Amino acid sequence: VGVTAYGVRPRLRDESPARRWQLPWRENGWQWLRAAGGGVLATAVTGWPVAGLLTLAGVVALPRLLGRDKQAEARTGKLEAVAVWAEMLRDTLSAAAGLEQAIVATAPVAPLALREETARLAAVIEDGRPLGEALRTFADDVDDATCDMVTAALVLAAEHQARQLAPLLGQLALSTREQVTMRLKTEAGRGRVRTSVRVITCTTLGMAVGxxxxxxxxxxxxxxxxxxxxxxxxxxxxxxxxxxxMKIATLEEESRVLKGARPGVAAR
Known part of the structure; x- marks a missing residue:
């Protein structure tokens, strides 16, 4: 129980660039080490090999089920960022700015969930890379179906001189905010299910330990x-x-529109 609780509790992470690449391996490695340690401890205390195996499985799986759904939170935050950035582009384009100038101007003030990707997009545009190719690379960097819709509109405007881009971006931002509202309502319902699962799990484990x-x-x-x-x-x-x-509480994400749309990727 103690090992499982340690796995569930939130932990501060060092997201510095020097350590970011090491985090996935370290997290998985420590998780399996905790699981193995919990299994050995359960086997030693009870003398039951099956108890050790169940403890190992519980330490690996329960934190994901009982803890916060960080993937869903990140997805919701990214949707909000896409909506805000689309509105920024719309307002900048309405001020008679060109598309490339609008992207470069909004990149430094884009929401945090998209700032790194928009900064790279602005950098490659300033380096003289074709706008359509840069936008497709940006779409692959973000890897989000909703952002693909915004990026597809920008690609059409860059390569085919699409009109009424600003109103289209406004509509896309509005629909994205509606998606955020729907996801928040869904997460509220899932939160009640997670609370029930926590109560059942803690009661069962507490009775077994007692x-x-x-x-x-x-x-x-x-x-x-x-x-x-x-x-x-x-x-x-x-x-x-x-x-x-866990299966019924997982939301299936829609497929991307611009996945592999870069010329080099499509050719491969």
């Missing part, structure tokens, strides 16, 4: 081979239920 520590004689049947098989079956049912909850 029986192990205070009433070992009640669990004596599990020390036999048949008892271990039964324990594995119970643990398998819980694992199946948690997997199903």
């Amino acid at each position: 029986l192990v520590l205070l009433n070992r004689s009640y669990l004596a049947p599990y020390t036999t081979a048949e008892g271990q098989v039964v324990l594995a079956g119970v643990g398998g049912l819980f694992s199946l239920a948690f997997w199903w909850l």
